[in-house]
Amino acid sequence: MPADTELMPEMQYATLAQQGETAQFGMWVFLTQETIFFGALIFTYFLYRTTYPHEFAAAAKDAVLWCGTLNFVILVTSSLTMVLAINAAAQDVRPNRMVRWLIMTVVLGCLFLVVKGYEYYLDFQDKVVPVVAFEVKPGEGSAGVLFWVFYWVATGLHAIHLTIGIGLVLYMLLWRIRRGEISPAYYAPLEVVGIYWSFVDTVWLFLYPCIYLVGRS
Amino acid sequence: MTIGPEIDARRAGAFPFVVAWIVILLTAGISAWTAFLGLGVWAPVIQFGIALFQTSLLFVLFMRLKGAPSLKWVCAVSGFFWLLFLYGLSMTDYANRQGWPPTQAAGRSQLESHQDDR
Amino acid sequence: MYHWIPFWPDTAAVNGVVVNNLYIAELALSGLIMVTVVAMMVTFCVRYRDGTSTSRANLVRETWHFEIAWTIATLGLFLVLFVWGAQIYVWLYQPPPADEEVYIVGKQWMWKVEHAGGQREIDALHVPVDKTIRLVMASEDVIHSFFVPAFRIKHDVVPGTLETLWFKANKTGTFRLECTQYCGLQHATMQGEIVVMTGPDYARWLTSQGVEESLAQQGADLFRAHGCSGCHGENSAVHAPSLSGLYGTQVHLQDGSVRLADEAYLRDCILNPRSFTVAGYPPIMPDFSGQLDEGDMLKLIAYIKSLGGGQESRR
């Protein structure tokens, strides 16, 4: 492959292997930081939920369970397609299979946002948007709104992260792969994006029980 | 030029990933099911336990920690580890602070003008 | 009172005397450390400056003996300071049985004081000497911090909760009262004075204030006006917990927990009764948040406390 032989590491690296390893390590360091970022948010949730269990239960039962569950499935599936795309990148000289899986990943990511958008619409209807449209439901007292502030902040930040993820995959598709820069010889950039993508999925693994599984019994 | 033999060895086809995918979805089902059982405080304990389990699957397989250098393991774990400091040490305060939980401030009348949410 | 350049603040309470000892010990220790470091540095700098012919042979390199010894020595020293400081801290923040209680409300930018007898002051607090005074403090807006330098006591006053603090003045005179938590535009002027008087002077001052009702009596009026007496009164038909003798006892709540009926608990119950339903009673009490300001709240609490109680509340 002529594209492979032209591929040189950037000037600060000795080899492509070092460059790829470094890029992945960089993403992991970034994710350490992200873990703490979301963890700090969940700390506020943890504190208030343990303090006001009844109010949180009363407030959270208005969260739209089916949307959250559907999104869970969508996101975990997108992680799978992402991984399969990376596998394809590692194995196939021709990019077709990788591109197919990546397109699927982007579609699933967008689908997540669509479902999320519809859920937000339902939330407006249900008057659980603090300040904008909010109604205190029976039993949630004045602390129930804390749950909804958390809900909007958490899902909003998660959606932003997912949007960035979609952007990164599109960048891979429309730029790096088209230029022939991803191949079995060097696919570290795609791995980096994949790690990020699965991390965004991980966040949802925790938000799901925080938001959708409270006050159901 | 390849990134290294240890990485190629991890491309063992789709099978392990599909299995992990199914396991995550199944355990998510269990997690959702526990929410309806009236387990009280145990429900969130189980649910977050399951979330941690699912996370470890994602980390180890999907994010390819398996067989990765220990440096990446350190990164993956240290985020959670540092959160223990935040959670644990903050709770030394909340667990035995007089006046926690607080009540809504009585001086609400003065605050009414700032409060436009209801 | 002062040399024209003040070097040392007044000490006018037993709290302050205790803290002073520790403070002086630490100053001495700090001085010692500084002198040691400076002496070593100056000696080396002079002795081993470039150009001297002092021998540089046999440089100390492998160093673990030094370092471990130094570490253990400092650690031991620090632990002594820690224990000393922690002991006093716990003592400072756990009020002993009080001879007198005073209610303080912080708001932008004044300290409002209400005595048990109903006397009110703003930015001033008159107290008798040699008596243990317990302060119950609330904030109406932002976080303030109640600080009396001469007593070496300080505590933040956080909105949404009640804080307590105590002192026992041992010297008559007028001392500064400050807010040390930045609380907005006029934070710098949120200051007042603490007037420590002899017992007879204080008694005279109390009667000269022209007060008609004590704080507890004002609380009793509120108790009726807000309809509390309808349920919690002596002959009420409603099944509500009796409040006489409540203060300072352990209360068993519906959710199985037990709480000490201190001021903070009473306040919680009035504002957020559903979270504190007493075991064996229906959760029917309306929530009074929004109807009472911090001053009213303190009066109501004073009234409930006047109904008697178990052992003295301790924080």
Next chain:
Amino acid sequence: MSTTTFGGVPADEPTAATEPSYLTSENTIASWLFTRDHKRIALLFFASVTFFFFVGGAAATLMRLNLAAPEGLLQPAVYNRMFTMHGIIMVWFFLIPSIPTTFGNFFIPMMIGARDLAFPRVNLLSWYVFNLSGLVVLFSLIMGGADTGWTFYVPLSTVYANGYVLAAALAVFINGFSSIMTALNFVVTIHKMRAPGMTWMRLPLFVWGIYAVSVVMLTATPVLAMDTFLLAVERFIGIGLFDVRHGADAILWQHMFWFYSHPAVYIMILPSMGVASEIIPVYARRPIFGYAGMTIALMSIAILSFFVWAHHMFVAGISIYSGVFFSLMTFFVAVPSAIKVFNWTVSLHKGRISFDAPMLYALGFVLLFTLGGVTGLMLATLAVDVDLHGTYFVIAHFHYIMVGATVSAFFGALHYWWPKMTGRLYPEMWARSAAILMYVGFNLTFFPQFVLGYLGMPRRSYTYPPEWQSWNLLSSAGASILAIAYLLPLLYLGWSIFWGRKAGPNPWRASGLEWATPSPPPKHNFEETPVVALGPYSYDPENDTFIDQEGVLHAR
């Protein structure tokens, strides 16, 4: 590489001819604004942080002017905004980025024998994000500023304060991205880009300091980011997770804030410790005392710094048992700091000490850090903290650490590496005078504040009772001396860029890899990757020789 070229060699060296220096390789403005060269980015950062240093300094000058007399000079509202903006700008726009983004950026790759940082584009992006956050904070300042104190305590900051609190909080939030990007780059670079032979125990202590600080930045900053984000949300929509009206906890803000901001104090001081450990051996011509102990101390400070945050909250209404715990941890973190002071001092023993300006700054650093440290012990002692908390004692204490120590180290590093960065020597007598002036001015400014603090003067007050004027006046007088001492280097360093003597590659006869390159270094630092044979600081005071890290013996 010649082994005998020391200070004052002629300009035209053989190596300079083969590759132009990083300063002259390209000359367009775009070549600076879109550069990926860590050395150029370091200079860009240097320009930014210097600008903010003088903005924050101007605010401080106004404050000290106001406090020269109890009647004051400024409106209360103006004073309140001045100290708030002073705090925000100095902490996030000068102290935290100062040494890492400038000297760290410039010298980490050179010290470990790399041609650049791992992610040069991220490095450049970090500078742009930093400037973006700087613009937001300037917007806040120009529109009138916020008046909450740099700590943004709720509910003052969410409900009661007027001012541009939202902009200020957002600036801090955005600034966090810059911190994280820079720190990430350093961690990855130090792990992955070291030259052959550069093992961990051969790293210069400055690299260790930057590594420790990067770990702290990466693990602390996200909590502040979340905290300020939640604050911004609450300020913006009027309801949020710190809202006491809804049963939330006002003190939660403080927990999360100090979870970052206490480690942030170490973010400010750890690089300075690295700088001092770099400078002292060079001018004492002696190996640093206890290298391994120093690295252990650095890392244990970095870790322990996360266990002590609530010592800012002893009087805030937290559980007293929690207070006792955090006090204990605070004493623990003081131990490694004490070890470091001890080691620096002993590093002078049997040295061959010369008192060039960087050394004066470094010695000043050690003394000021020690005084800041022992007063820190007093504040760590619970009962004494109850009295001193929120007074000028605290102000004096943290200025000794953050200004006395960190800014001294910043200037020390600036002078020490100036010949490498510019290729020119600074005028020595001017530099020494500035260093001494800074030391005198600093102590005159801040020592009186210890006394004021114990007398009970609360911080953040625009006025005070007349009996405290003498101390305040002294402090203000000191501040004016300090201001001159800070402005002086601007003049003579500026002068030296054009008219200073040529420095030559290694004017200080230092052993680090960065001195194995020409001054100023070529664009890609090393023509071929150096192979490291030795740890740093192989100086021999007895014969006045040293061995550089590549293993070459340099005679007197």
